[in-house]
Amino acid sequence: MAEPVPSGDLPQTETLPPATAASGGTGYDIMAVRREGLATTDVSALLRKRLRFISVIGAVAMAVALALVYAVSAGPWYATALYWFVFAATTVLAGVFWKKASLSVNQLRMLELLLFRAYRCLLGGIAGALLPFLRP
Secondary structure, three states: OOOOOOHHHOOEEEEOOOOOHHHOOOOOOOEEEEEOOEOOOOHHHHHHHHHHHHHHHHHHHHHHHHHHHHHHOOOOHHHHHHHHHHHHHHHHHHHHHHHOOOOOHHHHHHHHHHHHHHHHHHHHHHHHHHHHHHOO
């Protein structure tokens, strides 16, 4: 059976004034949870942090992949070009996420789309390179 949580560990709640029908609300009280260190209304800051983390991890992974490609064998030119493209895209986007703090949510979503399309391009290239070996 679960033990009761001490009241000191619970997030602080605040009752907001009731929404009026003129403001488009339902008229019910809304309970908002505030947590220290996390602005619940600032979606762009949270999205920027998430994209910064994903793009830095992707850039490091592509740098390791490029080092392995050159250490093991040169491989076909198109595979190396694809790795360089994804490495450049993730590095540039990591720099944009790291430096530009005034991006809107729509701009961040567009850059997120570019980042994940670069990863999708990489996966498509890998699948295309492996396809001849997977056929019976």
